[in-house]
């Protein structure tokens with residue numbers, strides 16, 4: 001792993017977010033204190049990380065540096081899973097994982113906002129769920145369908161800013177390609193488990 005990888009990832013994430021002109025995102029970021037204390041966390045790889053090869057190949061533009069840092073240093077970072085096989089089945093668990101870059105338990109300490117990255121493999125549905133925290137997702141790869149409040153799945157391109165207000169249900173469904181998405185959470189318990197209302201489908 002490159003030395004200072006978490007710090008480099010934080011800088012790349014901050015620079016990536018600074019490139020957007022989006023009022024909701026600007027509101028989220030206005031209160032962020034980027035001088036966060038780094039935690040020493042053990043490496044914790046997951047089975048889904050092999051998708052980072054394809055994700056790095058797919059990632060373009062401003063998101064490519066984040067994809068590169070994640071891909072090249074995947075085995076040194078502290079990845080996590082909120083769900084278990086009992087929730088959505090084994091295939092989901094082998095194709096799902098997240099990295100909390102900052103937050104109450106991530107590589108950097110922040111009690112006001114959590115931010116990090118979600119990976120889903122191809123043909124995976126993350127069923128409808130909701131949580132108290134308000135959330136922004138920005139996919140760094142295209143091809144995933146996103147839905148909000150029980151509406152239809154809409155394919156969103158890389159760089160789309162997707163906002164989920166507090167307790168509004170949402171779901172994602174990948175197709176032929178894996179997903180890498182940046183997430184931001186604020187205004188709720190930052191390590192809370194989502195309430196699941198949907199069921200995993202075989203797709």
Ligand SMILES: [Fe+2]
Pocket residue numbers: 130131135164170194
């Ligand atoms: Fe969410």
